[in-house]
Amino acid sequence: MYLTGEEESIVQGEKGKAMQKAMKILTTLGDIYDADRLIPVKSAQISGVSYKTVGEAGLRFIEDFSKDERAKVSVPTTLNPAGMDLSNWGKMKIDEDFADKQERVIDAFKKMDVTLTCTCTPYLSGNLPKFGDHLAWAESSAVSFANSIIGARTNREGGPSSLAASIIGKVPEYGLHLKENRKATKIIKINFEPSDMSEFSGIGIEVGDIVGDGIPYFKDLRLPSIDHGKILGAAMAASGSVALYHVEEETPEWENAIRDDLEVIEIEREDLEFRKDEDKPDLIYVGCPHASLEEIREVSDFIENISGLSSDLWVSTSSGVKELASKQGYVEKIEEKGGLVITDTCPVVAPLENYKVIGTNSGKAAEYLPTMNNKKVIFDSIKNLLSMVED
Ligand code: F3S
Numbered sequence: 001m002y003l004t005g006e007e008e009s010i011v012q013g014e015k016g017k018a019m020q021k022a023m024k025i026l027t028t029l030g031d032i033y034d035a036d037r038l039i040p041v042k043s044a045q046i047s048g049v050s051y052k053t054v055g056e057a058g059l060r061f062i063e064d065f066s067k068d069e070r071a072k073v074s075v076p077t078t079l080n081p082a083g084m085d086l087s088n089w090g091k092m093k094i095d096e097d098f099a100d101k102q103e104r105v106i107d108a109f110k111k112m113d114v115t116l117t118c119t120c121t122p123y124l125s126g127n128l129p130k131f132g133d134h135l136a137w138a139e140s141s142a143v144s145f146a147n148s149i150i151g152a153r154t155n156r157e158g159g160p161s162s163l164a165a166s167i168i169g170k171v172p173e174y175g176l177h178l179k180e181n182r183k184a185t186k187i188i189k190i191n192f193e194p195s196d197m198s199e200f201s202g203i204g205i206e207v208g209d210i211v212g213d214g215i216p217y218f219k220d221l222r223l224p225s226i227d228h229g230k231i232l233g234a235a236m237a238a239s240g241s242v243a244l245y246h247v248e249e250e251t252p253e254w255e256n257a258i259r260d261d262l263e264v265i266e267i268e269r270e271d272l273e274f275r276k277d278e279d280k281p282d283l284i285y286v287g288c289p290h291a292s293l294e295e296i297r298e299v300s301d302f303i304e305n306i307s308g309l310s311s312d313l314w315v316s317t318s319s320g321v322k323e324l325a326s327k328q329g330y331v332e333k334i335e336e337k338g339g340l341v342i343t344d345t346c347p348v349v350a351p352l353e354n355y356k357v358i359g360t361n362s363g364k365a366a367e368y369l370p371t372m373n374n375k376k377v378i379f380d381s382i383k384n385l386l387s388m389v390e391d
Pocket of ligand 1: 080081120139141234287288289290316345346347348349364365368
């Protein structure tokens with residue numbers, strides 16, 4: 001891979017050990033994927049933030065970077081969800097030892113001048129890219145959103161490569177940074193009109209299974225809002241590893257995205273698999289990916305009409321969106337009925353010792369909670385889930 005004189009000097013260690021390590025991560029990736037050069041990014045979003053997922057080794061890796069005074073981010077950079085609500089972890093019944101380790105992870109990022117917004121929806125919290133921007137984002141659902149709904153360009157970075165890119169401000173140019181790699185690999189024809197977010201999630205699970213790491217092109221699908229695109233993309237990234245999709249006449253790069261010879265797969269409503277369980281959920285979880293203002297309003301509207309909750313309810317979101325929701329009175333309405341609006345985290349990356357059966361409207365959460373958290377899952381619409389636990 002071609003390196004400029006300045007990039008070469010960083011590889012030689014002239015700007016310190018952390019910069020050298022960061023540059024080596026990027027050049028190694030570039031060599032593996034046959035990139036010609038490094039290109040500048042407009043922003044970075046770092047994964048590997050929850051102490052539950054990174055453990056001691058990850059904590060040491062991040063702290064080691066942060067000890068070098070010259071290891072500072074050079075582009076706007078935010079974080080993926082941490083393992084707890086950073087200001088209200090007591091309400092989540094997180095133990096003190098975990099909280100202490102999690103705070104050390106966050107402190108290390110703070111030393112590197114990372115913006116401490118811990119969310120999988122940075123585009124709803126002040127980090128909104130433009131069409132054609134190159135990014136170094138790591139969270140799979142955010143990568144899908146940036147590529148598909150916005151038309152920005154990012155590969156799905158890992159924790160170390162997103163950190164390295166945030167410091168150097170560049171990524172190797174390969175994969176989805178190149179226009180020729182952004183064409184569809186299969187056409188997906190939807191033969192029904194999905195009615196709510198859980199059905200968009202269900203479609204995502206089914207299509208991710210079918211296309212794997214390919215690029216689906218949807219026909220006959222309308223996206224009623226960006227939230228529907230967000231939850232659809234998150235599910236495809238979880239059941240497969242879809243990082244970009246196109247929707248005919250809806251998403252910014254749909255024109256010229258298909259060839260005549262692509263396989264067409266038809267999806268019927270009966271193909272969607274909703275997971276039910278005999279048990280009642282002991283936690284209802286909404287906000288995977290992190291809830292928008294509109295989704296929080298929807299929960300608050302539902303909950304206003306029920307007398308109380310016989311199970312816990314968590315709505316996870318970013319701190320910025322929670323502030324807006326609070327101004328509108330939505331947070332208070334949810335919390336009056338015993339629900340909790342949590343920020344900075346999500347149940348998939350938080351320790352969830354107190355719950356066995358979790359109800360969610362998110363296909364991504366329904367995919368991950370049984371494998372990463374060993375939980376039973378009920379996957380259904382918010383309305384059905386809340387009616388199951390109405391007191
Ligand atoms: Fe976000 Fe956690 Fe879901 S990171 S996409 S809320 S699994």
